[in-house]
Amino acid sequence: MAREKTLVLLKPGTLQRGLVGEIISIFERKGLHLCGLKMMQLTDELLSEHYAHLSDKPFFQRVKDSMMAAPVVAMCWEGVDAIEVVRTLAGPTNGRAAAPGTIRGTYAVSFQENIVHASDGPETAAAELRRFFREGEILEWRSCADAFTYANDEG
Ligand code: ADP
Numbered sequence: 001m002a003r004e005k006t007l008v009l010l011k012p013g014t015l016q017r018g019l020v021g022e023i024i025s026i027f028e029r030k031g032l033h034l035c036g037l038k039m040m041q042l043t044d045e046l047l048s049e050h051y052a053h054l055s056d057k058p059f060f061q062r063v064k065d066s067m068m069a070a071p072v073v074a075m076c077w078e079g080v081d082a083i084e085v086v087r088t089l090a091g092p093t094n095g096r097a098a099a100p101g102t103i104r105g106t107y108a109v110s111f112q113e114n115i116v117h118a119s120d121g122p123e124t125a126a127a128e129l130r131r132f133f134r135e136g137e138i139l140e141w142r143s144c145a146d147a148f149t150y151a152n153d154e155g
Contacts, residue, residue, distance in 0.1 A: 004122065006125045007128040011117065012066065012070035024073075031149045033079055034075065034078075036137055042067050050131060066112055076129055090102060090103050093111060095109050098114075
């Protein structure tokens with residue numbers, strides 16, 4: 001049990017469909033702590049690095065093009081086990097297979113157009129936060145609801 005920070009991207013389709021506020025409020029209502037938020041227009045260069053693990057897939061360029069089709073909203077969310085909590089909220093990659101109640105299960109019917117990106121582990125989260133946020137853009141602040149969000153031995 002440890003406090004972690006994780007990267008979430010609201011993908012271009014989320015902006016196009018007018019779902020930004022709705023998705024942000026899911027993370028807020030869960031009790032996660034917002035430490036960074038900005039809009040960005042992504043580039044092919046940044047996405048080639050971000051999706052390097054997909055570079056041999058036939059849909060690599062298509063996924064990158066989809067991520068450049070409009071701006072994204074990049075966010076840093078913090079919480080105990082935040083990386084896993086956010087991945088569980090997001091659901092599996094394929095929106096058609098994602099369980100109702102998850103973000104992808106509620107808002108997506110596509111493998112590619114699946115609303116959010118969420119870091120998948122501690123090393124990726126650290127590398128991705130460095131990739132998307134500059135020094136000083138992630139802000140440390142204490143939530144006055146903390147004592148009612150966690151037990152005092154939960155982090
Ligand atoms: P995740 O985003 O769930 O961590 P990956 O890192 O495997 O999944 O893939 C990154 C993104 O590439 C996915 O969110 C999705 O938009 C797209 N993608 C992955 N696999 C496929 C696929 N088989 N067909 C279409 N798009 C895919």
